[in-house]
Amino acid sequence: MEIHHLRYFIAVAEELSFRGAAERLHISQPPLSVQIAQLERELGTRLLERSAGKTTRLTAAGAVFLDEARALLDGLDRSIERTRRTGRGEVGTISVGLTSSMAYGVVPLLLRDFRRAHPGVTLQLLEMTTAQQEKALLARTLDLAFCYPPLENPGFKTRNVGEEGMVLAIPDSHPLAGTRPVRVGELQGETILTFPRHLSPGLFDRMLAAFSMAGLTLRIAEEATQLQTIIALVCAGLGVAVVPASMAKLAREGVEYRSILDPMPVVETLLVWRDDAPSPLAQKLIQSVSKTA
Amino acid sequence: MEIHHLRYFIAVAEELSFRGAAERLHISQPPLSVQIAQLERELGTRLLERSAGKTTRLTAAGAVFLDEARALLDGLDRSIERTRRTGRGEVGTISVGLTSSMAYGVVPLLLRDFRRAHPGVTLQLLEMTTAQQEKALLARTLDLAFCYPPLENPGFKTRNVGEEGMVLAIPDSHPLAGTRPVRVGELQGETILTFPRHLSPGLFDRMLAAFSMAGLTLRIAEEATQLQTIIALVCAGLGVAVVPASMAKLAREGVEYRSILDPMPVVETLLVWRDDAPSPLAQKLIQSVSKTA
DNA sequence: TAAAAATACTCCATAGGTATTTTAT
DNA sequence: ATAAAATACCTATGGAGTATTTTTA
Numbered sequence: 001m002e003i004h005h006l007r008y009f010i011a012v013a014e015e016l017s018f019r020g021a022a023e024r025l026h027i028s029q030p031p032l033s034v035q036i037a038q039l040e041r042e043l044g045t046r047l048l049e050r051s052a053g054k055t056t057r058l059t060a061a062g063a064v065f066l067d068e069a070r071a072l073l074d075g076l077d078r079s080i081e082r083t084r085r086t087g088r089g090e091v092g093t094i095s096v097g098l099t100s101s102m103a104y105g106v107v108p109l110l111l112r113d114f115r116r117a118h119p120g121v122t123l124q125l126l127e128m129t130t131a132q133q134e135k136a137l138l139a140r141t142l143d144l145a146f147c148y149p150p151l152e153n154p155g156f157k158t159r160n161v162g163e164e165g166m167v168l169a170i171p172d173s174h175p176l177a178g179t180r181p182v183r184v185g186e187l188q189g190e191t192i193l194t195f196p197r198h199l200s201p202g203l204f205d206r207m208l209a210a211f212s213m214a215g216l217t218l219r220i221a222e223e224a225t226q227l228q229t230i231i232a233l234v235c236a237g238l239g240v241a242v243v244p245a246s247m248a249k250l251a252r253e254g255v256e257y258r259s260i261l262d263p264m265p266v267v268e269t270l271l272v273w274r275d276d277a278p279s280p281l282a283q284k285l286i287q288s289v290s291k292t293a
Numbered sequence: 294m295e296i297h298h299l300r301y302f303i304a305v306a307e308e309l310s311f312r313g314a315a316e317r318l319h320i321s322q323p324p325l326s327v328q329i330a331q332l333e334r335e336l337g338t339r340l341l342e343r344s345a346g347k348t349t350r351l352t353a354a355g356a357v358f359l360d361e362a363r364a365l366l367d368g369l370d371r372s373i374e375r376t377r378r379t380g381r382g383e384v385g386t387i388s389v390g391l392t393s394s395m396a397y398g399v400v401p402l403l404l405r406d407f408r409r410a411h412p413g414v415t416l417q418l419l420e421m422t423t424a425q426q427e428k429a430l431l432a433r434t435l436d437l438a439f440c441y442p443p444l445e446n447p448g449f450k451t452r453n454v455g456e457e458g459m460v461l462a463i464p465d466s467h468p469l470a471g472t473r474p475v476r477v478g479e480l481q482g483e484t485i486l487t488f489p490r491h492l493s494p495g496l497f498d499r500m501l502a503a504f505s506m507a508g509l510t511l512r513i514a515e516e517a518t519q520l521q522t523i524i525a526l527v528c529a530g531l532g533v534a535v536v537p538a539s540m541a542k543l544a545r546e547g548v549e550y551r552s553i554l555d556p557m558p559v560v561e562t563l564l565v566w567r568d569d570a571p572s573p574l575a576q577k578l579i580q581s582v583s584k585t586a
Numbered sequence: 587t588a589a590a591a592a593t594a595c596t597c598c599a600t601a602g603g604t605a606t607t608t609t610a611t
Numbered sequence: 612a613t614a615a616a617a618t619a620c621c622t623a624t625g626g627a628g629t630a631t632t633t634t635t636a
Contacts, residue, residue, distance in 0.1 A: 001369070002295045004601090018616060031602045033617060043373060045380020049570055050616065051610065060572045061380035068372030075368060076294070079361030080336060087338020087354035277342055279353045297626090311591060324627045326592060343591065344635070 003076070005039045006069040008032055012048060013066045016056045089280030091120035096285070097133040097145040098125060101227040105246035105269060106162040107146050114288040121281055129199055129225075137274055143282045145272045150202040158270040161289055164245045166207070166264040167257045169234045177256050184214035184262040191219045191239030193230050206265035207242060214262050231255055296369070298332045299362040301325055302340060306359045309349045382573030384413040389578070390426040390438040391418060394520040398539035398562060399455040400439050407581040414574055422492055422518075430567055436575045438565045443495040451563040454582055457538045459500070459557040460550045462527045470549050477507035477555040484512045484532030486523050499558035500535060507555050524548055 011021035012032065022029040040047050047062035058066065085091045098107050111123060128136065133145035134153050151158070168182050176182055192211075197204040211218055221239060224230045228250065230241045235254040244267045248257040271289055273282055304314035305325065315322040333340050340355035351359065378384045391400050404416060421429065426438035427446050444451070461475050469475055485504075490497040504511055514532060517523045521543065523534045528547040537560045541550040564582055566575055 001373075002297070004295070019614085027601090028603060029616070030604085030618080035601080037617090043376050043380065045377060045573075047376075054610065054615095056616090059380070060382075060385050060574060061376050064379040064385075065372065065376040068368075068375060072365065072368055072372060075361075075365055079358065079365060080294075082361060083336050083340075083354050083358040084338060086357040087336065087352070089353075092353050092357075280338075281353060312589090320626090321628060322591075323593080323629085328626080330592090347590090347635070349590090 001039065001042055003073075005035060006073055008035050009039055009047060010066065010069050010073070012036060012056070013058055013062060016058075018050070018056065085120070087280060089121075089284045090118070092279075092281050093122040093124055094143045094279070094281040094285060095124045095126060095141065097128050097136055097142045097147075099129055099133075099146065099148065100127050101244065101247070102146055102269065104249040105164065105244065107269065110161060110289045110292050113292045114285050117288055118281075118284060121284075131198070133272070137272065140274075143273065143279060144285060147270050147272050148200045148203060149268055149270055151270075151272065155275045156272050157275050158272045159286065159290060160268055161271045162269045163266045164269075165259070165266060166242045167245050167248055167259050169231055169241045169243050169247065169255055169257055171234055171237050171240075172254055172256050173237065174240070174256075176258065180258075181261050182258045184211060184216055184260060187218065187240065188216060191221055193221050193224070193233050193239040193241040195225060195227070195230065196222045199225060203265060203267060210262065210264050294332065294335055296366075298328060299366055301328050302332055303359065303362050303366070305329060305341060305349070306351055306355060309351075311343070311349070378413070380573060382414070382577045383411070385572075385574050386415040386417055387436045387572070387574040387578060388417045388419060388434065390421050390429055390435045390440075392422060392426075392439065392441065393420050394537065394540070395439055395562065397542040398457065398537065400562065403454060403582045403585050406585045407578050410581055411574075411577060414577075424491070426565070430565065433567075436566065436572060437578060440563050440565050441493045441496060442561055442563055444563075444565065448568045449565050450568050451565050452579065452583060453561055454564045455562045456559045457562075458552070458559055459535045460538045460541055460552050462524055462534045462536050462540070463549055463551060464527055464530050464533075465547055465549050466530065467533070467549075469551065473551070474554045475551045477504060477509055477553060480511065480533065481509060484514055486514050486517070486526050486532040486534040488518060488520070488523065489515045492518060496558060496560060503555065503557050 008021070008025060011025050012018055015021040015024060018032055018036070019029050022032045025032065036048065043061070043065065045061040046059050047065055048056055049059055050056040082091070096111070102108075111125075115121075115123060126136070126142065130145075130147040131152065133142060133147050134151060134156075136142040137145055137156065138153065146161070147158075149158075168176075168187075170176055172178075176186060194204070194207070208220075219239075224233060227243055227247055230243065231247065231250060231252055233239065234241050235252055242260070242264070243257075245257075245259075271286065273286065278286065301314070301318060304318050305311055308314040308317060311325055311329070312322050315325045318325065329341065336354070336358070338354040339352050340358055341349055342352055343349040375384075389404070395401075404418075407414075408416060419429070419435065423438075423440040424445065426435060426440050427444060427449075429435040430438055430449065431446065439454070440451075442451075461469075461480075463469055465471075469479060487497070487500070501513075512532075517526060520536055520540055523536065524540065524543060524545055526532065527534050528545055535553070535557070538550075538552075564579065566579065571579065
């Protein structure tokens with residue numbers, strides 16, 4: 001059985017005439033008779049009662065198959081449409097990774113724009129570290145990732161979606177509180193709270209270099225993996241921290257943010273994807289982000 | 294698009310290999326590539342990511358279409374099966390007419406046997422007079438009818454499914470009550486309650502003839518259309534009635550049934566259907582009734 | 587180099603056309 | 612006599628085969 005058998009049968013069942021149906025189908029009558037006969041042979045039952053002169057009529061089986069055939073063709077049309085929409089990237093799900101520290105930067109803005117432009121798309125956001133995101137991309141559990149450089153694995157494509165400077169986070173009880181921009185030299189003797197080096201070795205090392213350039217030796221305490229936790233520790237008076245500027249949005253009672261006058265590393269945020277053909281949805285998101293960023 | 298496109302795509306999507314799928318489908322690999330390419334062209338989207346050497350993989354649209362295609366083929370199989378069952382008369386609905394007076398004769402037994410043998414079939418029973426049944430048969434609102442002869446229209450096929458004699462229904466307060474078989478002569482001067490002639494002219498006239506053969510003149514009162522009503526009138530003492538023997542099953546307080554010694558017309562019950570091809574279900578019922586009756 | 591898919595061609599099975607017959611009104 | 616479906620036969624589109632090329636690991 002083939003789809004045209006369904007189409008032909010529906011035409012005959014609706015016209016109740018082989019001649020009329022053939023006309024509607026833009027074919028001649030004899031092949032239509034043949035095709036219907038094939039269909040009946042395959043189903044093992046008559047679908048139509050016909051005899052020259054008398055009016056053609058559906059059998060009970062024919063009435064059933066008419067319903068079924070219509071439902072099947074409708075289903076086919078819907079399937080095609082759904083597939084096309086998925087192909088055009090208008091619907092579907094896309095998995096996007098991001099680090100917890102990005103929750104206050106540009107990433108939410110970028111994603112918000114994409115959501116507005118593509119309401120049929122479900123964004124599945126997964127919070128993970130840069131290293132975890134790289135693994136997940138390769139394992140195909142992520143379509144896209146928002147990471148910090150440097151990336152360990154090759155074979156990724158990236159797009160820079162934002163850079164931000166570092167600011168100093170200090171408790172409001174601190175002597176430097178209330179003053180305007182701070183020089184690194186003023187931090188002599190302070191405990192600097194920071195993230196474990198393995199989370200972002202590149203940024204970690206560049207930060208350290210910036211401090212030593214300023215002729216400063218500091219006690220570095222790798223206390224917390226989450227920037228939010230570091231801010232909480234600052235608040236508790238355990239030290240000061242140098243964090244991405246966007247963290248200033250996390251206004252927290254008892255913590256102040258000060259810009260730094262000395263050269264400090266810039267944190268880049270990268271949109272990262274596998275170097276093979278990205279899904280239409282991933283392409284759309286890349287495109288949307290490129291336009292916004 | 295044709296069904297084989299669905300089958301081919303499912304094979305490739307499941308094997309994730311054109312070569313493997315071609316093997317499973319018992320065709321060679323190149324035509325399979327061609328067919329999938331056709332399908333992708335028609336859908337306007339890639340369904341599979343492939344490149345010699347690399348492993349073949351589904352695109353997002355491909356994953357969607359795989360689901361859809363499987364559902365469509367499943368639906369097709371179910372549709373075929375349902376149509377076949379209908380064609381074999383294993384399921385469906387059949388409309389059967391019968392007169393109200395048949396409710397106590399052989400008809401319920403015949404239908405009960407059919408029901409047991411064909412549990413998938415819904416019997417739609419419609420109570421109507423013989424004349425109404427004839428019209429309904431021609432109008433195709435009935436598939437089969439249980440009628441009393443004679444039929445007015447030609448073009449019907451019939452099968453006799455039972456004959457029954459007539460018995461006398463009398464009030465138990467009547468002088469004849471309690472005695473054994475009755476002679477028609479004993480009814481001299483009685484009021485005979487009967488159905489309107491138009492309901493069954495043949496039976497009516499034969500009954501009248503039987504009475505006059507016995508040299509009897511009677512007051513005929515066409516009081517009621519339903520035999521049950523006539524029995525009620527007998528009970529009320531408005532007269533006596535000659536009714537089909539099966540009515541004796543309607544045991545009613547205050548009414549007695551006596552057999553009649555003189556020759557009386559025999560009531561035939563006919564199973565009637567149109568002279569064109571009856572539906573498989575109708576055929577099954579005719580067959581069932583023929584075997585039982 | 588070896589594999590897997592794509593391309594190029596060839597062939598034939600069958601969908602569809604034309605002519606005609608059959609059948610019922 | 613007419614009209615509709617079935618039958619017979621022919622044509623040609625396109626599905627499937629074989630041979631070969633392309634591509635990437």
